[in-house]
């Protein structure tokens with residue numbers, strides 16, 4: 612795959628779409644699971660994705676908040692590309708304290724996200740990065756953690772938004788950058 616020639620959003624979107632595997636009835640019956648592992652396994656594609664996300668918010672963010680676990684892959688790539696510090700939003704019980712916590716529901720369950728206190732600073736501009744935006748429960752929890760810290764959400768970056776689940780409607784007014792509207 613030659614991604615040096617990748618200059619426009621449509622080409623990136625096509626490549627991402629071609630490399631997402633849709634798995635029926637995983638992890639529960641009725642869920643069409645979008646498996647992005649084939650995207651993550653290709654350094655050039657992951658790099659192009661990170662570049663597009665970083666460019667979408669160029670000059671408008673100070674830190675990258677990445678959501679466990681698949682959001683870590685994308686968020687780390689964006690932070691490296693942009694040369695901005697990475698902050699981890701982790702599932703409950705993984706980060707040594709003190710932490711702030713928010714419980715939330717997602718498409719196929721519920722969980723709790725935590726961020727270490729004082730790693731996000733008042734006045735800083737943060738982009739929140741994940742792989743999939745479905746119901747928006749996860750992103751909304753991350754959003755709440757950023758706002759509690761006094762920092763500002765400068766934007767939301769995801770690889771895929773699953774339409775019809777109301778995800779974007781649960782987020783704040785900041786820009787949402789999604790490479791694909793769906794994985795199909």
Ligand SMILES: O=P(O)(O)OC[C@H]1O[C@H](OP(=O)(O)OP(=O)(O)O)[C@H](O)[C@@H]1O
Pocket residue numbers: 678679680681682716717718719722741742743744745746747748749750778
């Ligand atoms: O918009 P929502 O309905 O909240 O769903 C989106 C979230 O669901 C998945 O995470 P999951 O909790 O499965 O965690 P993982 O990345 O650890 O697999 C995905 O990586 C998003 O974080």
Ligand SMILES: Nc1ncnc2[nH]cnc12
Pocket residue numbers: 642643644645646717718719743745746773
């Ligand atoms: N359908 C889905 N596929 C992958 N990750 C998800 N997170 C929430 N819904 C998802």
